Amino acid sequence: MNHLNHLPIWRDANRLLLAIEQAVRQFPRYHKYTLGSDLRRQAMTVCRLILRAADKGEDQLARVARVVDAVDDLKLQIQLGKELQAFQGFGQFQVIAELAVAVGKQSGGWRKRLAAADGQHCSRS
Secondary structure, eight states, rough: GGGTTTOHHHHHHHHHHHHHHHHHHTTTTHTTTTTHHHHHHHHHHHHHHHHHTTTTTTTHHHHHHHHHHHHHHHHHHHHHHTTOOOSSSSSHHHHHHHHHHHHHHHHHHHHHHHHHHHHHHHHHH
8 A cells, every 4th residue: 555655635534544533532432432433434435445546447437436425425424523522622623624625625636637538538539
């Protein structure tokens, strides 16, 4: 996985995963094993999908689209955590939310670039 370290989305997704892991440790017991488990699982899913999407291939656009969807799902869960006051404080939520937004923007840009390249290939055929 060292080959992915040059990708900003990979670095940010891993930072997000680590921040979520650390935050969930401090969740109240009621949220730790419900929302906390869901957040941890979804953050890991985002990292796995990025790993798979990084491999070039004819279905790369579809794999990147799955990354975009997974990040959107994660952002929804993060927002729920804020509303339930599961995070230790606003600062902890803010760091996690900003990382999620950054990963979302990068995955959306990645999808747009691939779609534009795919459109160029289709128009040349």
